[in-house]
Amino acid sequence: MKKKNKISKKTIIIFIVLAIIGLIYFIPLEWVTASSLRPSGSLYEYTEPLNMETFIPVNITFENYVNIFTQQHFGRALMNSLIVACSTVLLTLLVSSMAGFALAKFDFPGKKIVFAIVLITFMVPFESIVIPLYLTVSALGFINTYAALILPGVANGLAIFLFNQFFSEIPTEILEAARIDGASWFRIYRKIVIPLSVPAIITVIVMVFMFQWNSLFWPLVATHSTRLEVVQVAISANRMTEATHWANLFSSAVAGSIPPMVLFFFLQKYFVRGISGTGLKS
Amino acid sequence: MFLCSIFRGEVVFRDKRAAWLFIAPALAFLLLFKIGPICVSFVESFMMTSYSGAKSFVGFENYIYLFKHDPVFWNSFKTTLIYSVVLNPLIVFIALVLALLLNGSQKFVKFFRTLFFLPTAISFVVVAVIWGVVMDPYYGLANSFLKMIGVGAQPFMNSTSQALLCIIFISIWRSSGYWMMYFLAGLQNIPESLYEAATIDGANNFQKTMKITIPLLSRTMSFVLVANTAFNFLTFAPVYILTQGGPNGSTNLLMYESYKSAFVNLDMGRATAISSILLLMIFVFTIFELRITKANFEY
Numbered sequence: 001m002k003k004k005n006k007i008s009k010k011t012i013i014i015f016i017v018l019a020i021i022g023l024i025y026f027i028p029l030e031w032v033t034a035s036s037l038r039p040s041g042s043l044y045e046y047t048e049p050l051n052m053e054t055f056i057p058v059n060i061t062f063e064n065y066v067n068i069f070t071q072q073h074f075g076r077a078l079m080n081s082l083i084v085a086c087s088t089v090l091l092t093l094l095v096s097s098m099a100g101f102a103l104a105k106f107d108f109p110g111k112k113i114v115f116a117i118v119l120i121t122f123m124v125p126f127e128s129i130v131i132p133l134y135l136t137v138s139a140l141g142f143i144n145t146y147a148a149l150i151l152p153g154v155a156n157g158l159a160i161f162l163f164n165q166f167f168s169e170i171p172t173e174i175l176e177a178a179r180i181d182g183a184s185w186f187r188i189y190r191k192i193v194i195p196l197s198v199p200a201i202i203t204v205i206v207m208v209f210m211f212q213w214n215s216l217f218w219p220l221v222a223t224h225s226t227r228l229e230v231v232q233v234a235i236s237a238n239r240m241t242e243a244t245h246w247a248n249l250f251s252s253a254v255a256g257s258i259p260p261m262v263l264f265f266f267l268q269k270y271f272v273r274g275i276s277g278t279g280l281k282s
Numbered sequence: 283m284f285l286c287s288i289f290r291g292e293v294v295f296r297d298k299r300a301a302w303l304f305i306a307p308a309l310a311f312l313l314l315f316k317i318g319p320i321c322v323s324f325v326e327s328f329m330m331t332s333y334s335g336a337k338s339f340v341g342f343e344n345y346i347y348l349f350k351h352d353p354v355f356w357n358s359f360k361t362t363l364i365y366s367v368v369l370n371p372l373i374v375f376i377a378l379v380l381a382l383l384l385n386g387s388q389k390f391v392k393f394f395r396t397l398f399f400l401p402t403a404i405s406f407v408v409v410a411v412i413w414g415v416v417m418d419p420y421y422g423l424a425n426s427f428l429k430m431i432g433v434g435a436q437p438f439m440n441s442t443s444q445a446l447l448c449i450i451f452i453s454i455w456r457s458s459g460y461w462m463m464y465f466l467a468g469l470q471n472i473p474e475s476l477y478e479a480a481t482i483d484g485a486n487n488f489q490k491t492m493k494i495t496i497p498l499l500s501r502t503m504s505f506v507l508v509a510n511t512a513f514n515f516l517t518f519a520p521v522y523i524l525t526q527g528g529p530n531g532s533t534n535l536l537m538y539e540s541y542k543s544a545f546v547n548l549d550m551g552r553a554t555a556i557s558s559i560l561l562l563m564i565f566v567f568t569i570f571e572l573r574i575t576k577a578n579f580e581y
Binding site: 010011015018021024026028029031032035044047048049050054096098099101103105106107108109111114118120121123124125127128130131132133137151152154155160175179189210214215216217221231232236239250253256257261265268 | 459560
């Protein structure tokens, strides 16, 4: 009886600490969402003094959301980001899983060099090579095309590494048996290896989608026409013009965050499992 | 060898042709869009472009100029160092504390995990936008709160002394939840039996955390520290959106300076020299951090 009391006291303390930290996370998110529903003239009207109206909009309106779609082509930006993110995900899944399969189950001359290249590329973060990448991509003639936004994102050492880790757990005997039955390597890859690695696939989907959806620096550098504007560039454009357009800034920020949040909520469980599968287990 | 210990899998099949066919597409992408640019970065940093557009090899000239005659670079270099040295340990510490607080099975734990991870799911652009308005010196929520509790209004990003601290705070808010997930994954791999044994030996909770949890998390810790270092050295979005390097260069991180150099001043030699220096800084910090965390590990 005494022990049970002690545990609940500890739980209460933890809860209070978490609730205080939680407010620092919750309040800004809530306030921006609430403010995006206010008439565009009164965004900052209720910040002082703090009271209920600071956090709950009085005259709810969707005009700020309507405006970004009718005046600012935010719909096209959403579409562009969706095209870029989904194409990158599909290509990365195909290319990286094939490489991961070869590295996990084959022995071939030059394997160590390939390992080294994969390792270097996931130790060197994407952002650090943006400027030389611009020079490479413009030499290829891709600047200001979808290819410039999509293709560099496919070169993903971490995805290859994840697949390699996952595929090496698949028992070799199954593959050998299929081989004896006369299946081609590609058939084995497609019919046996891929169906067995759904958790790895989901981790890569979340990782690559979020990376592409949230990227600002590369799209800013690689494209310069509104036709190819992606979500993050469109959001920050509201801040960069001479006079910040607060109402549109708020509504585009909220609208642009919905797709990655939805994806995360559905796939959260697998993503965490994928993290613990990256070889961090002691 | 180190390489082979990282990549797993016992090797059985020796079909060279098939292996290379599976590898080739990925290898092409990696060479073209990663290895290529890394080489370009180093080559270009040894070049100077004249006004006519002709390129000439100038050796270490771009680097020497940066360190000898370029006060803007020096300021950025120092700002980036301060930013990283303050931010890295703070994020790791906060992520670890959050993970320890959330490593239970109570009902509310799941809610807070999602809440703390939320800033990672939304982009750094949106995070910067949110805190930009919350920390607005005139109408922001933060100042309303500070006035209410009697601290008084702060200039935040309008002040030379507070702007970098604001960017550091925003980075912590954005990233802690992400690294927390790695610590949670690490915590779940610690066998319960160790804690039971310690309880029998009469250890209290604090002792258990210090003597069992922290040492057994050292592998995760070293991964998080290293990955987080690279990430922080390359901070761009909040500077671009909120301060543009100002006021007075107080938030002019190297990443932003190299962007300006390349695309505003069109000086590719200087820009690639700066990004090569950034790569080198990440490399040096990584080696240093692996050293200190390994020392802990052996202990």
